[in-house]
């Protein structure tokens with residue numbers, strides 16, 4: 001059977017708005033991917049452990065709270081520690097340009113700003129997993 | 133070597149208890165094919181120890197929430213838990229939204245609990261073709277309890293009875309649920325029935341009604357009598373009762389040697405299904421079988437050969453020693 005792309009969408013931090021995350025999750029599902037949605041208030045530890053157990057190809061973090069400079073590096077570090085360094089990590093949220101550059105240097109594959117067309121996120125993932 | 137990594141190396145890491153390797157091996161099993169069989173061959177001797185418990189019922193009844201609560205109690209008793217949560221694949225897009233983890237959040241902080249969400253993929257009902265294999269892997273990984281959550285729609289819930297030693301049917305007091313459950317055949321397969329959302333006022337009445345319905349069922353002498361438990365996953369009430377009844381069911385099976393009997397029945401069904409699947413695929417893919425079909429269908433269309441005539445001709449092609 002053909003491989004399916006599996007994506008984990010998580011919403012770390014304290015803010016309680018996950019509309020954006022849900023919209024992305026649904027768009028990826030409609031594009032034929034298997035999307036694991038974990039809900040609100042995830043710690044980096046919970047996100048990394050879930051991603052590993054679910055053996056996803058892609059991890060998407062939606063961050064509005066401004067904690068991105070601690071959140072992303074911790075998730076990346078934990079994924080490496082748990083033997084899942086090869087997972088593609090992307091993010092969405094309001095993140096200043098200089099931080100975006102810094103995060104991409106650290107290994108975040110892409111940051112999508114507010115108002116991103118979900119189609120862009122779909123093709124971003126499809127480009128990296130063309131078999132699907 | 134596939135894109136998941138070298139199978140031998142993964143199996144070795146699996147043997148050392150590495151979660152990432154176990155997770156990746158489940159993906160190999162899901163992908164199917166020769167590598168999946170190689171993995172299953174390797175891990176199968178380590179299976180057989182886990183108590184497999186099915187949770188089924190209508191969408192939104194609170195299955196995930198209950199699995200979360202039950203897992204908490206089982207962990208406190210020292211059990212190591214594997215959870216398989218199956219959700220349907222969209223037949224239109226092939227995608228799936230797997231949201232059961234939302235209700236199991238605190239579990240991802242416990243390394244002794246392994247949660248895997250599966251999409252039903254090619255299978256017709258609400259259960260993944262790979263459910264047994266994933267349960268095997270978690271079993272061989274040292275989980276002594278494997279909880280399997282499936283959506284009870286159509287006929288798929290009947291399949292869970294072929295995979296689990298204990299079946300928990302989750303219902304809610306909402307009107308018509310009981311009737312729906314009967315129609316869907318849930319009443320036939322439940323060992324334990326949970327009337328969840330006991331924080332809703334109609335719950336007590338609904339539970340009583342359910343008891344009534346169950347009492348109409350014929351239960352042979354000495355057989356397990358299905359039980360009804362009132363619980364609220366939200367308020368965390370009735371969970372001790374639920375766990376106690378589940379444990380009672382297991383003890384009932386063990387004391388009568390039924391656990392082993394059931395294990396054998398389940399394995400026999402799996403082998404039979406696997407043979408049928410394999411034979412069907414080989415027939416479907418065989419060029420000579422295809423050639424006969426193509427050649428002879430014209431005769432069937434014209435009424436010169438009956439369908440069974442073609443079957444007999446095909447049988448001559450296929451040797452089963």
Ligand SMILES: Nc1nc2c(ncn2[C@@H]2O[C@H](COP(=O)(O)OP(=O)(O)O)[C@@H](O)[C@H]2O)c(=O)[nH]1
Nearest residue numbers: 191192193194195196197235328329364365366
């Ligand atoms: N009032 C109430 N709501 C509940 C209870 N258990 C679960 N829920 C809610 O019912 C919804 C569905 O729960 P979920 O566990 O996802 O159901 P599933 O689809 O059967 O897995 C969620 O919004 C839960 O918060 C309960 O005992 N009482």
Ligand SMILES: [Mg+2]
Nearest residue numbers: 195196232281
């Ligand atoms: Mg659920």
